Amino acid sequence: MKKVMTIHDVWEFSHVDGVVAAGTNADFDAMDRRRVEALLCGREVVVILASGAVARLIPAGVHVSESIVGKKNILLTMPRFISKTDLVVGSDVCMVDEGG
Numbered sequence: 001m002k003k004v005m006t007i008h009d010v011w012e013f014s015h016v017d018g019v020v021a022a023g024t025n026a027d028f029d030a031m032d033r034r035r036v037e038a039l040l041c042g043r044e045v046v047v048i049l050a051s052g053a054v055a056r057l058i059p060a061g062v063h064v065s066e067s068i069v070g071k072k073n074i075l076l077t078m079p080r081f082i083s084k085t086d087l088v089v090g091s092d093v094c095m096v097d098e099g100g
Contacts, residue, residue: 001094003027004045005074010087018060018077019084021047023093028072033064036072040064044096045076049086056096057082 005023012019028036040062047055061077076093 001046001097004040004093004095005076007047007087007089007091007093009089010084012084016061016077018080019082019087021076021078021087021093023074023076024071025074026071028064028074029070031072033066033072036064036074037062040074040076040095045093046096047093048088048091049082050088051086055082055086 003025005025007021007023009022010019011022031039040059042058044056044058047057049055057079059076060079061075063075063077065073065075067073078087
């Protein structure tokens with residue numbers, strides 16, 4: 001599995017249908033943000049939940065922004081069944097390999 005990001009923060013917004021997890025991964029910093037979004041959009045990921053369970057899911061949304069120092073910030077909107085309390089800051093999110 002390829003690491004997508006380490007979760008640095010988690011938010012719930014009333015105007016977003018799901019919880020947003022934010023993180024970074026230096027491997028994506030040299031890539032164009034649209035390329036990173038295309039790489040992650042519709043891809044199954046794995047995240048360790050607060051309960052210790054492993055969740056396999058497809059993010060409901062992907063957005064990548066770039067900081068003023070050129071670092072990529074990755075925002076994943078989680079499916080509705082994931083709550084803010086399910087996600088642990090410091091957990092890694094990884095892409096599931098093509099073969100499963």
